[in-house]
Amino acid sequence: MASQEMRLERDSMGELEVPVNAYYGGNARRAELNFPISNLRLGRSFIKAIGQIKQSAAVVNLDLDALDEEIANAIIASAQRVIDGDFDDQFVVDIFQTGSGTSTNMNANEVISNVAIESLGGELGSRTPVHPNDHVNKGQSSNDVFPSTIHLAAAGAIKDNLLPALKELEDSLRAKSEEFWDVVKTGRTHLQDATPIRLGQEFLGYAGQLEFAGKRAEKALAELSVLALGGTAVGTGIGMHPEFASRVIDRLRELTGLDLSETTNHFQAQSTLDAAVSASGELKSIAVGLLKIANDVRWLGSGPRAGIGEIALPEVQPGSSIMPGKVNPVIAESVAMVSAQVIGNDATIAIAGQSGNFELNVMMPVAAHNLLESIDLLAAASENFARQCINGLVATKKGPEMVMQGLAICTALAPIIGYDEAARLAHVASESGETIKEVALRETDLSDAELDKVLEPLSMTEPKA
Numbered sequence: 445m446a447s448q449e450m451r452l453e454r455d456s457m458g459e460l461e462v463p464v465n466a467y468y469g470g471n472a473r474r475a476e477l478n479f480p481i482s483n484l485r486l487g488r489s490f491i492k493a494i495g496q497i498k499q500s501a502a503v504v505n506l507d508l509d510a511l512d513e514e515i516a517n518a519i520i521a522s523a524q525r526v527i528d529g530d531f532d533d534q535f536v537v538d539i540f541q542t543g544s545g546t547s548t549n550m551n552a553n554e555v556i557s558n559v560a561i562e563s564l565g566g567e568l569g570s571r572t573p574v575h576p577n578d579h580v581n582k583g584q585s586s587n588d589v590f591p592s593t594i595h596l597a598a599a600g601a602i603k604d605n606l607l608p609a610l611k612e613l614e615d616s617l618r619a620k621s622e623e624f625w626d627v628v629k630t631g632r633t634h635l636q637d638a639t640p641i642r643l644g645q646e647f648l649g650y651a652g653q654l655e656f657a658g659k660r661a662e663k664a665l666a667e668l669s670v671l672a673l674g675g676t677a678v679g680t681g682i683g684m685h686p687e688f689a690s691r692v693i694d695r696l697r698e699l700t701g702l703d704l705s706e707t708t709n710h711f712q713a714q715s716t717l718d719a720a721v722s723a724s725g726e727l728k729s730i731a732v733g734l735l736k737i738a739n740d741v742r743w744l745g746s747g748p749r750a751g752i753g754e755i756a757l758p759e760v761q762p763g764s765s766i767m768p769g770k771v772n773p774v775i776a777e778s779v780a781m782v783s784a785q786v787i788g789n790d791a792t793i794a795i796a797g798q799s800g801n802f803e804l805n806v807m808m809p810v811a812a813h814n815l816l817e818s819i820d821l822l823a824a825a826s827e828n829f830a831r832q833c834i835n836g837l838v839a840t841k842k843g844p845e846m847v848m849q850g851l852a853i854c855t856a857l858a859p860i861i862g863y864d865e866a867a868r869l870a871h872v873a874s875e876s877g878e879t880i881k882e883v884a885l886r887e888t889d890l891s892d893a894e895l896d897k898v899l900e901p902l903s904m905t906e907p908k909a
Contacts, residue, residue, distance in 0.1 A: 449463065450462060450463060450464055451463075451464045451568065453469055453470040453569045453571075454470070455469075455470040455471060457474070460473055460474060462569060464568075465568070466534065466558075466568070467531055467534045467554070467559055467568065468534050468535075468551050468554045469550075469554035469557070469558065469571070469576060470554075471547065471550035471551070471553075471554060472536055472547060472551035472554055472555075473536075475536075475537045475538075475542070475547035475548075475550075475551070476536045476537060476538075478541075479538040479540055479541045480538070482539070482540060484538060484540070485535060485536070485537070485538065485539065486535065486537075486548055486809065486816075487813075487816065488529060488532060489597040489598075489601050489816055490594075490597045490812060490816060491526060491529070491532055491535055491552075492526075492527050492529070492597070492600075493593045493596040493597035493600065494526075494548075494552045494589070494593045494597075495524070495527035495552070495556070496523075496527055496696060496699055496700065497584075497589060497593060497596065497673070497692070497696065498519070498523045498526070498553070498556055498580055499519070499520050499523030500692045500699065501582065501688075501692055502516045502519040502520045502523065502579075503516070503695055504583075504687075504691040504692050504695065505582050505583060505685075506520075507691070508685050508687065508688065510685060511579060511582065514573075515573060515579055518560035518561075518563050518564055518574055519556060519557075519560050519574060519579060519580055521560070522555075522556045522557075522559035522560040522563065523556050525559060526552070526555060526556055526559070531559065534551075535552070536551065537551050539809045539810055539812070539813040540809070541809055542806075542809075543799070543804075543805070543808060544586050544587055544590060544804055544805075544806060544808060545590035545808045545809050545812070548590065548809065549581070549586035549589050550576065550581075552580075553576035553577065553580040553581045554576045556576075556580050557575060557576040557579065557580050560574040561574050583685060583689075583692075584673075584684075585676040585677045585683075587675065587676065587677055587678070587804055588672045588673050588676055588714050589673065590809075591671075591713065591714050591717070591805070591808060592671040592672050592673040594668075594717075594720060594808065594811065594812045594815065594816075595668040595669070595670065595719065595720075596671065596696065596700070596702075597816055598668045598723060598816060598819060599668040599669050599700075599702050599704075600702060602664060602665045602668070602819055603701075603702060605823040606661050606819050606823040606826075607658060607661055607662070607665075608823075609824070609826040609827040609830075610657050610658045610661060610730070610822075610823075610826055611654075611658060612826070612827055612830050612831075613654050613826040613827070613829055613834065614651050614657075614658065615830075616830040616831075616835050617650045617654060617830075618647075618648070619835075620644075620835075620837055621644045621645070621647035621648040621651055622644065623839075624643035624839050625642055625644030625645075626644070627642060627643040627644065627839045627843060627844060628640050628641070628643075628843070628847055628902055628905060629641060629642075629643050629754055629843030629844060629846070630846055630847055630850040630852070631852070637850045637851055638850075638852045639850075639852050639853060639855050639904050640850070640853065640901040640902075640905055641905055642905050643754065645905065646740070650737045650740070653733040653736070653737060654733070654826075656733075657729075657730040657733055657734075660726040660727075660729055661727075661730065663726055664723035664726040664727065666703075667722055667723055668720070668723050669702055669703050669704050669705065670704075670705050670706075670713070671693055671696075671705070671706060671707060671713075672707055672710060672713035672714040673689045673692060673693060673706065674688070674689025674690070674706055674707075674710055675707075675713060675714045677803075678711075678714075678803040678804070679710040679711035679714055679715065679803060680710075681710065689706055690706055693706050711803070714803070714804065714805070715800050715802065715803050715805060716797065716800055716805060717793070717796055717797040717800070717808065717811050718797065720793060720796075720812075721793055721794055721796075721797035723815065724789065724793040724794070724814070724815055724818065725790065727789075727815075727818045727819065728786060728787055728790040728818075730786075730822055731782070731783040731784075731787055731818075731822060732783065732787070734779055734783050734822070734825065734826065734829070735779070735780055735783035735784075738776040738777070738780045738783070738829070739780065741755070741757070741833065741834075741837075742773045742776045742777070742780075745757040745773055745837075748840075752842070753840055753842045754840055755837050755838065755839055755840060756837070756838045756840055757771075757773050757776070757833060757837060758775075758832065758835075758836030758837070759771045760774060760775060760832060760833075761774060773833075775828065775829060775833035776829070776833060778825065778828070779825045779826075779828075782822065782824075782825040785818075785821060786818040786821060786822060789815070789818045790814075790818070792810060792811070792814050793811050793814050795807070796808070796810055796811035796814075797811065848880075848881065848901070849879060850880075851873055851880060852870075853899055853901070854869055854870045854880045854884075855904075856898050856904055857880070857899075860890070860898065861888055865888075869883045869887060869888075880899065881895050881899055
């Protein structure tokens with residue numbers, strides 16, 4: 445039975461059984477058996493990026509006469525199938541593996557090698573005529589390929605997914621700011637009533653957060669666009685043609701449209717995860733901003749009768765299994781949970797970043813997984829927040845109706861009657877339940893018309909002489 449389902453392969457450590465139809469080989473199989481830790485695997489964006497690196501390497505090695513034309517072309521075609529996602533299920537190595545990511549690099553080498561072998565009429569696992577190390581990995585090391593793949597995958601995901609999603613959410617918030625511009629409500633500081641503010645001004649603040657979120661994502665993109673490729677084992681470039689790395693990166697730039705460059709210091713580029721740590725910090729800042737907006741939206745829509753209730757959120761699903769008619773702010777809640785996950789991912793990446801010894805970082809796979817997950821989650825949550833929640837928000841009458849009930853509008857009286865007297869009026873109004881205007885009519889010399897002018901809410905939403 446075993447001989448029918450498994451094939452026997454030999455590598456530098458000896459013989460090993462591999463599933464007969466697997467495109468991965470002995471190295472990936474050993475890692476699959478050695479690390480039965482989780483069901484977490486490096487995903488689509490990473491596999492696509494490593495396929496792009498392997499394909500570009502084969503193109504350059506062919507140009508440099510370092511590979512036979514038939515072998516190089518087979519690798520190029522096989523790598524394209526990996527880029528297209530035809531063999532994602534063949535990437536079987538857990539993210540909790542060797543800290544350099546060697547097992548995943550070899551997983552890619554073996555898949556591409558075996559697909560090429562099959563295309564040339566060879567036998568899976570034979571390592572001939574296309575060898576995973578000698579041909580697919582030529583001019584490379586796991587130690588420069590893996591960090592380069594992290595950067596390439598993350599930069600691509602930021603450019604193609606995160607930046608457009610942040611811009612969509614920013615545009616949605618700006619549109620709501622314009623729609624709500626004439627809605628005047630009570631501002632809040634310390635969760636207490638403050639001077640009036642336009643609802644549109646609140647949403648302008650949220651739009652500003654997204655504008656700066658985009659700038660932070662662009663900063664992360666710039667750092668991640670610098671690749672470690674060319675350092676091979678320890679940064680010296682041993683075993684590599686002097687023109688290999690620059691030519692591969694040139695091709696990757698054309699292939700992806702990213703502004704990629706080769707690091708000017710290979711020794712720092714593959715012995716650290718500093719750029720990934722920095723990028724993750726920017727992502728954490730974006731997450732914190734989204735969490736603030738999501739929580740404000742939840743509070744502003746709370747109620748609808750016993751809460752603040754100044755906006756009405758789209759009703760997207762029933763909110764309770766026991767309370768009929770209850771609707772909850774579920775989209776905002778999902779954004780909050782995504783934010784929490786990204787903040788946690790950043791902590792892991794920070795620990796991973798300090799886990800380098802001498803010439804190599806040894807927590808690269810978990811950093812790769814968390815960085816790419818954070819980008820994907822932020823992109824999906826931002827897009828969904830815009831479409832499922834922000835675009836459907838409606839201002840209620842409750843905010844404007846409560847403005848004159850606020851005590852902080854006495855701030856407008858302070859320049860006329862003095863801070864202490866205005867504070868006294870606020871205290872009286874608080875105790876009696878009256879409005880500031882009602883108390884001021886009784887206890888100051890100001891007329892009804894004068895008070896209407898001074899306490900006009902709209903005039904309090906902008907500076908005036």
